[in-house]
Amino acid sequence: MKAAEFKYERPGSLAEAFALLEDGDLDATPLAGGQSLVPMMNFRLAQPGMLVDLSALDEIKGISGDGGGLRIGAMTRYVDLAASALVAERAPLMAMALPHIAHAAIRNRGTIGGSVALADPAAEMPALLLALDAEITVQSSAGTKTHAAADFFLGMYETALQSGELVTAITVPAPAPDRRFAFYELARRHGDYAMAGVAVAASGAPGGVCSDYRVAFFSVSDRALRATAAEAALDGKVPMDGAEAAIAALGEIPFAGDLNAATATKQHLSGVVLKRALERV
Amino acid sequence: MSGPQTIFDKPNTYIGKSVPRADAVRLTQGRGKYVDDIQLPRMLHAAFVRSPVAHGRIVSINVSEAKAVPGVTAVFTGADFVGQVEPYVGVLSHLAGLRSAPQMPLAVDVARWTGEPLVMVVASSRAIAEDAAALVEIDIEELDPATDMERALDADAPVIHAEFGSNLAWERLVEAGNPDAAFARDDVTVVERRFRFGRHTGVTLETRASVVEYDPSERMLTYWYSGQAPHMMQFILAKHLGLPEENVRVVSQDVGGSFGIKIHTYGDDIATAAAAKILGRPVKFVADRLESFLTDIHARDHVVDGRIAVTADGKIAALAFDDVTGIGPYSMYPRTSAIEANQVLNLTGAPYLIEHYRARARVVFQNKNMMCQYRAVGHPIAMAVADGLLEDAANEIGMDVVEIRRRNLVRDDAYPTVSATGMKFDDLSHHKSLDRLVEMMDYDARRAEHARLRKEGIHRGIGLVSMVEVTNPSPMFYGIGGAPIASQDGTTIRLEAGGAIHVSSSVTEQGQGTNAILAQIAAGVFGVPLDRVKVTTGDTRSTPYGGGTWASRGAGIGGEATLQAAHALKQQVLEVAATILQSTPDKFDIVDGHVVDADGGPPRMSLSDLARTVYYRGNELPSDLSPELVATRHYRVSDFPFVFTNGAMAAEVELDPETGFVKVLNFWAVEDCGRVINPQLVDGQIRGGVVQGIGGAFYEECIYSEDGQLENATMADYLVPMAFEMPDIFVAHVETPTKTSVLGAKGAGEAGTGGAPAALMNAVNDALRPLGASIHQMPMTPERVLKALGTV
Structure with a gap:
């Protein structure tokens, strides 16, 4: 299919972008990397009146140190994250997960902000941000707001983002020196959306007890979400020692099946990926 | 067979050599010419x-909006084509006993599957045509579907054709x-299984596409076709368009894969031709990926209850089994949708000596997309069962499992034989192939390693298949039943x-290298360097009459016609040479583009000198010499219905x-396809076939909801096998x-697809067996394996 007719603008500043996005008559939609939006337009499932291409907005691109943490512009591409020594050092969880996010051609265009704003329940990035205690900065002509990742993802393709707002940056706090991470997903083919996946963060010495766990699942429910009961079950334990109790606590998740895995299979595989991630923490 | 048996020993033969195909550079540089590359003046979409x-x-x-x-330019409904297109059955x-209802390019009264074309919009661009298509208002009264x-x-069940x-x-x-008596014997062990084979499809890189031009001044229709x-x-x-056959020209340029998908009559393609004829303007239709999934023929979809x-x-x-297969609401025209079930009946157990056999197949209509012949028709089912x-x-x-095969496979020296199902076999090598396989994979050592690993909690499995493949079909395949499908093919060499x-x-x-192997045969048999051969295929106006390439027949049938034509032309050229050189033809040979003395020595005359003499300076030739520097030969298989291969x-x-x-x-694949013309291309066919077999065994499935909606009609959701997951294939x-x-030469195109699923299923069951589980449903998805294990 061919996309329905639309107008196209490529503003040079955020202010220009907001002006276009806030003009209700234009029916404008922001275009980040286009790896989800463009296929949806080609199926005519999305028919925006105008695409506002954000690719010229250098002010929301790039990776910089932010204290001991990271500030990542929303229009930073996956390929840039994967190539960044700063990301590898300060958000090793992201570096672990990036090779599993789709394929090279998609990572060359897909952006972190696009993934966050879309909130695909099967995407890795929202879960990574949950496990990293990241913050999401959104802006509009009215000003700037910051959401904790834990408050941002509300449902299937549903976020705290309001009409006229853009995700402009992701900030990742400096990890504690003993902060450790693991990532595990089960995808039928490398690069596919996973049947189930999890990102784990915890603080403690290797082989020793850990605290302050973050257990964030993706592709098991209608959104990326933290398994807080599992986190509690793990607290103060050596990761593998707490695995059984953590898996038993996964009933709190509102699992939702898809074509590759019914709800019960999602639940089973969530336990498996959690166990395997904990082995790797 | 009579003919130049000595060609295989000649120093300048290319047969058996992995020489690069001539079109590789062109295709990898993106200079292929596919149907969508065609732009004609005044063309509509x-x-x-x-x-x-x-x-x-x-x-x-x-349709007024x-x-x-x-x-x-125009909007057509099914009713608009009544009288313009003769229905097909x-x-x-x-x-x-096979029955099917008449079909029209667009449904007239009743729509019978999701995706069936109902209305055609023709416009100055595809995008405008889609804009207008969205404005067509259709009131459909839903009927109960029969999908399962x-x-x-x-x-x-709702009856689809009243x-x-x-x-x-x-x-x-x-x-x-007498199978009943054999099963009732008290000294036999009986094993019963229910097998399920999911629906899948052949996902071609180039989707189905048609460009059709009609010239009313000559009543001449030209159809550019991505097909075989x-x-x-x-x-x-x-x-079906009411034209004299000679007024239709069909051209296939480069084809981006077909796998049997593009060998059928599709409503949207016929509608494109009808619209071009009615409008007197060229019309292009290129299926998008969604349309491909909804309407390209699907394959498999069998439930088989088997007993041994x-x-x-x-x-x-x-051996006995009962097969039910769903084919959608019509039998596909003109090859029908019963051939796959028929192949299952004919081929199940064919490698083995089986005296007592019963097989029943029932082919049923259902409200899903049509099912028809896709690479390795019926073979994956027959071999897996x-x-x-x-x-x-x-x-x-x-x-x-190797020993039980050795005790049942037909002996290599027993041929010709006839199977329990009446299939005639000759020149097969089941035992030799199995021995080669066992040696190649180091079978015993691998078994021992698996036993050791199992104690460490590593669950590996080995599965085998001994198989036959239908290749080089004779007129008994289609022509006998009235289909307009040639089993003989011809080659002209000039x-x-x-x-x-x-x-x-x-x-x-269609991408597999047919042109390359024809060139190798012609160059070697005639006697020119390979780069002095040009090949034309895929044009009804400029090639001899024939069937095309399907059922693994390009090399075996087209190759033989080419060999015979090259041999004939060589004799004709040597006659001219003998006259010019004042000797007899038997004194000469053609090597590397030159006429040489048959017993060696320096070139006597180049082929260009000879040809220029004939074409330009005929005055130098004796008046009673009528040189013919073009030869045509045709070939068909006449002694057997098919030439089977084994592996x-x-x-x-x-x-x-x-x-x-x-x-x-x-x-591991050991294949006996007879004479190998180009080992690299044959190995490519085997590997590609195995990969498609892996697709059917683990990944590919057209998933329908109960009400007949195809739920995974995108490349994100329909999983084709990809490089990352593929094993080494030896x-x-x-x-x-x-x-x-x-x-x-026999065919080699379908062996991998036909055999791999059986070997893979057996390997998975070998790994599952110590866990007390088994699986007989394809694709063997993770969820189905977990269900087999009782985990979910």
Whole structure:
């Protein structure tokens, strides 16, 4: 299919972008990397009146140190994250997960902000941000707001983002020196959306007890979400020692099946990926 | 066969050599010319409105808004083509009892599957055509669909074609010996299994596409076609559009894969031709990926209840099965949708000596997309049922799976033989192939390693298959039943003035290298360097008449016609040379583009000198010499219905019992396709076939909802096998040339697809067996493996 007719603008500043996005008559939609939006337009499932291409907005691109943490512009591409020594050092969880996010051609265009704003329940990035205690900065002509990742993802393709707002940056706090991470997903083919996946963060010495766990699942429910009961079950334990109790606590998740895995299979595989991630923490 | 048997020993033959194909550079540089590359003056573009429901009565269609869109030239409904297109029915007389209803390019009264074309919009661009298509208003009264093939024959199932009274399209029973008595013997072990084979499809890189131009001044229709049977399409277009056959020209340029998908009559393609004829302007239709999934033929979709009886010493006492297959709402025209079931009946257990045999197939209508011939028609089902039962039986009686094959495979020196199902076999090498396989994969050591690893909690499995493949079909396949499908093919070879040769053949190239092997045969047999050969295929106007390439027939049939034509042209050229050189033809040979003395020595005359003499300076020749520097030969298989090949394959897998994931570690294929013309291309065919077999075994499935909606019609959701998950595939050959031709080549295109699923299923079951589980459903998805294990 061919996309329905639309107008196209490529503003040079955020202010220009907001002006276009806030003009209700234009029916404008922001275009980040286009790896989800463009296929949806080609199926005519999305028919925006105008695409506002954000690719010229250098002010929301790039990776910089932010204290001991990271500030990542929303229009930073996956390929840039994967190539960044700063990301590898300060958000090793992201570096672990990036090779599993789709394929090279998609990572060359897909952006972190696009993934966050879309909130695909099967995407890795929202879960990574949950496990990293990241913050999401959104802006509009009215000003700037910051959401904790834990408050941002509300449902299937549903976020705290309001009409006229853009995700402009992701900030990742400096990890504690003993902060450790693991990532595990089960995808039928490398690069596919996973049947189930999890990102784990915890603080403690290797082989020793850990605290302050973050257990964030993706592709098991209608959104990326933290398994807080599992986190509690793990607290103060050596990761593998707490695995059984953590898996038993996964009933709190509102699992939702898809074509590759019914709800019960999602639940089973969530336990498996959690166990395997904990082995790797 | 008579002919130049000595060609295979000649120093300048290219047969048996992995020389690069001539089109590799062009295609890898993106200079291929596909149907969508064609731009004609005044060309229009088509888009279709398709049925949103699996079964529904068309109450009304309002196209007035669509027609009013600027840029729209015409909007056609099914009713508009009544009288313009003669309906078509997918039946063949040799499949006795097969029935199907007449089809029109667009549904007229009732839509019978989701995606069936209902309305065609023709506009100045595809995008405008789609804009207008969105404005077509269709009122459809939904009817109860019959989607589940296992319930389609129930008394309360909705009947798709009222005139038939039921959804049964065809039924056939094959019986040999006395299976009841054999199963009842008290000295046999009986194993019963239910096999399920999911629906899948052949995902071609280049989607189906048509550009059709009609010139009313000459009543001449030209159809650019991404397909594999140009002469068949010529007949079909002529017949159903009411044109003399000679007024239809079908051209296939480069084809981006076909796999059998593009060898059928599709409503949207016929509508494109009809619209071009009615409008007097060229019309292009290129299926998008969604349309491909919804309407390209699907394949497989079988449920088979199978039983095998084996004696304590491992002999097969009897084999029986009952196959139900769903084909969608019509039998596909003109090849029909009963061939796959027929192949299953004919081929199951074919490698083995089986005296007592019973097989029934029922082919049923259902409200899903149509099912028809896709690469390795019926073979994956036949091989998986027979070899699945055989390996399970071997384990029941405690016998090794290689040993039980050795005790049942037809002996290599027993040919010709006739199977329980009446298939004639010759020149096969099951034992030699199995021995080669066992050696190649280091079978015993691998078994021992698996036993050791199992103690460490690593679950590996090995599965095998011994198989046959239908290749080089004779007229008994289609022509006998009334289909306009040639089984003979022809090649014309012409000596050019510059000393090169031009080969034109009726077999087709759809990416696999047909043109390359024709050039190798012609160059070697005639005697020119390979780069002095040009090949034309895929044009009904400029090639001899023939069937095209399908059923693994390009090399075996087209190759033999080419060999014979090259040999004939050589004799003709030597006659001219002998006259010029004042000797006799037997004193000369042609080597590397030159006429040479038969017993060696320096070149006597170049082919260009000879050709220029004939073409430009005929005055130098004796007046009674009439040189013919062009030769044509045709070839068909006449002694056998098919020339079967055989092979032995094995898979090694590792099972993750916690996740249900299966990793294919290694795959081995030993193939006997007779004379190998280009080892690299044959190995490519085997490997590509195995990969498609892995697709069917683990990944590919058209998933329908109960109400007949295709739920995974995108490349994100329909999983084709991809490089990352593919194992190393080791290929070896046993060469037993067929005696039906001088060339001795059989086909190699479908073996991997036909055999791999059986070996893979057996390997998974080998890994599952110690865990007390088994699986007989494909694709073997992680979830199905977990279900087999009782985990979910």
